[in-house]
Amino acid sequence: MTFSMKTKKQQILNLAGWTWSWVATLALATFGPQFIWDDHQLLTILFVGLNFANGIAMVIANRHFFNSLDELQRKIQLEALGITLGLTVIIGITYSLLDTTNLIGADAEIGFLVGMIGVIYFLSTLIIGRRYA
Amino acid sequence: MKNKLKVLRAEHNLTQEQLAKAVEVSRQTINAIEKEKFDPSLMLAIKLARLFKTEIESIFIYAKD
Known part of the structure; x- marks a missing residue:
């Protein structure tokens, strides 16, 4: 395309x-x-x-x-997605671990993870985009 | 990779926006190539070379970082 x-x-x-x-x-x-x-x-x-x-x-x-x-925009999105995926796995597992080991009072909620994905994706797209500005 | 895109664009009296439209990319991409922050794909390099009626090697110069 x-x-x-x-x-x-x-x-x-x-x-x-x-x-x-x-x-x-x-x-x-x-x-x-x-x-x-x-x-x-x-x-x-x-x-x-x-x-x-x-x-x-x-x-x-x-x-x-x-x-x-275009190719630069795809590269920016790809890098942002890579960072988002990596951080989601790391933070998600840590968050779950905090719950199962009772280091946090509340139960781990999937909504927190979804919200965090949005914030990380938004910020990483912004930061990586500025690198090519 | 070093390039002479900015010089060629100026010689042809083109704005970044016009050049971007001619080779079907965003202005941000042209800007990033000119500032040598982004190396274009072979397809885009060919499009640029054809537009300026020159060889790819005379626009893009391979140099080790």
């Missing part, structure tokens, strides 16, 4: 759309059973499935976004 700013912007908007709808369906699947449809099992299954399908669409949109980048 050849690079163009227009295509890149379209892919960013596409990815943003799928990401927001994934967050929305996640919120519905999480809080819906308690606050909207009174633990109706079929509706819960439907929304969990919808959230999962939405997640797949988000991954595909992310792939399209990646393919719309």
Whole structure:
């Protein structure tokens, strides 16, 4: 795929759309059973499935976004992803270890890991991008 | 790798934005190549050489870091 700013912007908007709808369906699947449809099992299954399908669409949109980048931008993203993956494994295992050895009071939550992935990815993209500025 | 991209671009009165558009990359990529922070792929090097009607070796000079 050849690079163009227009295509890149379209892919960013596409990815943003799928990401927001994934967050929305996640919120519905999480809080819906308690606050909207009174633990109706079929509706819960439907929304969990919808959230999962939405997640797949988000991954595909992310792939399209990646393919719309030029070679330097891909290199930046790749380095950022490498750092994010490495740190996630290290911090995730340490966090889990802190929980299982009772060194922290609260239980290890997957939400913490997901949030941390976002922050690390954002910061590493920013820092690596500045290196090529 | 050293290069003469900035000189060639100036000789052809092109802005970084115009050159980027001509070879289908971002302006950031052209800037990074000119500052010798990023070495382009063979495909991009060929595109640049064709655009300036010259050889790749006359734009990019291999030098050990």
